Ligand SMILES: [Ca+2]
């Protein structure tokens with residue numbers, strides 16, 4: 261298992277609220293999402309990447325291998341979905357990319373946005389909901 265105490269390191273950065281919502285024209289995503297503010301679209305990728313690395317990158321080499329991912333409770337299917345370049349290793353960029361699609365955004369909001377403020381922080385990832393996100397099939 262993973263030491264949950266160290267999860268608190270490094271979460272503060274993502275508190276910088278996404279100013280992403282300032283898209284000039286109405287993006288199609290806005291109308292299809294039941295969100296009051298689309299700031300989560302900006303914060304979810306980073307939060308997910310931070311969380312995933314804290315949980316899974318146990319040898320701290322900056323990559324999440326398949327054994328590391330599975331040991332952290334991640335699903336095999338999710339690993340394959342995140343590993344965009346199919347090199348059996350997950351990078352921070354791949355995590356951010358994977359967490360930037362609409363289904364993930366919605367799912368993350370529903371299971372991990374505990375205080376319902378539409379901001380998803382790494383701290384909120386460090387919950388039962390966060391664990392579910394490791395298993396989420398994209
Ligand atoms: Ca690693």
Ligand SMILES: [Ca+2]
Nearest residue numbers: 343347349350
């Ligand atoms: Ca990869």
